[in-house]
Amino acid sequence: MEQHEFDVAIIGAGPVGGALACRLAQAGQRVALVDRAALPPMEHPDFDGRAYAIARGSRPLLDQSGVWDALPIAPCPILDIRVTDGKPGRPASPLHLHFDHTEVGGEPFGWIVEARALRMALNEKLNTMPGLSLFAPAAASVTRHAGHADIAIAGGPKLRAKLVVAADGKHSQLRKEAGIATTTLPYRQSAVVCAIAHELPHDGVALEHFLPGGPFALLPMTGNEAHENISAIVFTEKTALAARLMTLDDAAFTAEIARRLGNHLGRIALVGKRWGYPLAAQYAQRYTATRLALVGDSAHVIHPIAGQGLNLGLRDAEALAGLVLGTAGDPGAADLLARYQAARRPANMLMLAATDTLDRLFSNDNPVLRLARDVGIAAVHRMPRTRRFFMRAAMGEG
Numbered sequence: 001m002e003q004h005e006f007d008v009a010i011i012g013a014g015p016v017g018g019a020l021a022c023r024l025a026q027a028g029q030r031v032a033l034v035d036r037a038a039l040p041p042m043e044h045p046d047f048d049g050r051a052y053a054i055a056r057g058s059r060p061l062l063d064q065s066g067v068w069d070a071l072p073i074a075p076c077p078i079l080d081i082r083v084t085d086g087k088p089g090r091p092a093s094p095l096h097l098h099f100d101h102t103e104v105g106g107e108p109f110g111w112i113v114e115a116r117a118l119r120m121a122l123n124e125k126l127n128t129m130p131g132l133s134l135f136a137p138a139a140a141s142v143t144r145h146a147g148h149a150d151i152a153i154a155g156g157p158k159l160r161a162k163l164v165v166a167a168d169g170k171h172s173q174l175r176k177e178a179g180i181a182t183t184t185l186p187y188r189q190s191a192v193v194c195a196i197a198h199e200l201p202h203d204g205v206a207l208e209h210f211l212p213g214g215p216f217a218l219l220p221m222t223g224n225e226a227h228e229n230i231s232a233i234v235f236t237e238k239t240a241l242a243a244r245l246m247t248l249d250d251a252a253f254t255a256e257i258a259r260r261l262g263n264h265l266g267r268i269a270l271v272g273k274r275w276g277y278p279l280a281a282q283y284a285q286r287y288t289a290t291r292l293a294l295v296g297d298s299a300h301v302i303h304p305i306a307g308q309g310l311n312l313g314l315r316d317a318e319a320l321a322g323l324v325l326g327t328a329g330d331p332g333a334a335d336l337l338a339r340y341q342a343a344r345r346p347a348n349m350l351m352l353a354a355t356d357t358l359d360r361l362f363s364n365d366n367p368v369l370r371l372a373r374d375v376g377i378a379a380v381h382r383m384p385r386t387r388r389f390f391m392r393a394a395m396g397e398g
């Protein structure tokens with residue numbers, strides 16, 4: 001059977017693998033991209049309420065790969081971020097943090113991008129980019145050797161590449177096959193994700209309301225023909241309560257949202273479905289093996305408290321693309337892979353630790369911790385330099 005030669009083979013066409021494939025192919029690399037699932041069809045799927053917060057620092061990869069310009073729904077800029085501490089059913093603590101984009105140059109902190117819009121933009125690029133061969137749905141088996149890797153597509157061609165990238169998500173088969181161990185930190189929490197339409201505009205304000213069961217986030221979205229004002233909701237609750245929330249009828253579920261949100265957006269209504277995600281953090285002990293690099297959730301999964309999971313993956317992809325495109329030599333060479341791990345693992349571990357600490361500090365009702373964090377929030381609010389530090393971190397520039 002004919003063998004096809006590639007510079008890089010990427011396994012997993014999720015947002016991280018897909019964006020990396022576009023970036024490398026855009027720059028002239030020969031790229032194979034394999035996903036075991038069919039990529040959703042190109043026609044306009046329904047609004048489903050899921051969205052990503054893309055920090056300003058993660059945008060360059062999406063720009064350079066042409067994905068940003070292909071987004072079919074305009075991303076909604078995040079202009080302000082408000083952080084409060086409270087209890088459901090009671091007004092948010094008056095001690096709050098307010099981050100205003102005008103204090104850090106006037107550019108948005110980031111954008112809320114609908115998940116379906118990102119998928120559609122990726123699909124458009126993946127299907128038309130010269131130099132990129134897409135195999136989906138397809139099962140790949142990978143054999144790595146000292147000088148190259150062989151990728152056999154079931155019922156299809158044999159591929160050979162200098163570098164294989166594991167972008168196959170948190171249960172990464174490639175990571176397991178390479179014998180790379182992971183550590184898991186269970187949270188006993190689940191995230192409930194949905195979207196709401198609301199009477200009053202959000203004005204680009206993202207809200208993070210820390211509640212004893214876990215953080216409740218409101219992310220401003222771009223309105224559509226059916227609803228002028230919409231926002232995504234991502235909130236964390238203890239697993240049993242989250243399971244109950246998923247079974248409530250729409251009216252009762254909407255009342256639960258309103259109890260956590262307060263009334264500053266006027267009347268609210270649920271739009272589309274709700275989604276439940278059990279939460280755990282996970283990190284790989286190494287990001288590389290012979291001819292292999294891990295990117296995105298295959299390398300790290302973090303608590304969604306700060307909406308940074310995909311952002312870290314996009315920065316992995318950007319770093320790896322920078323190294324691959326910066327060498328005239330072998331993209332799978334051991335020293336290049338070592339530089340990739342050194343560039344990304346410490347930064348990702350820091351974010352994992354920060355989100356873990358935030359969740360443990362805020363997701364409880366201990367009166368001492370509550371006082372400490374309220375005092376902390378108020379103190380940070382009064383310190384412009386510290387506030388600017390947090391703002392830069394939110395933008396992915398920390």
Ligand SMILES: Cc1cc2nc3c(=O)[nH]c(=O)nc-3n(C[C@H](O)[C@H](O)[C@H](O)COP(=O)(O)OP(=O)(O)OC[C@H]3O[C@@H](n4cnc5c(N)ncnc54)[C@H](O)[C@@H]3O)c2cc1C
Pocket residue numbers: 011012013014015016017034035036037051052053054138139140167168169170172173174191192193234277295296297298304307308309310311312313
């Ligand atoms: C509730 C919640 C809210 C979140 N909100 C945000 C947010 O606001 N901002 C943010 O930055 N991040 C957020 N995240 C994190 C974000 O969703 C993930 O970090 C991101 O989806 C990871 O992308 P990925 O491409 O690495 O992996 P995935 O999206 O998991 O993609 C993996 C791909 O690999 C394919 N695959 C798997 N196994 C194989 C195989 N054996 N062979 C071939 N293909 C395979 C799959 O079909 C899939 O297409 C959130 C997460 C949760 C749970």
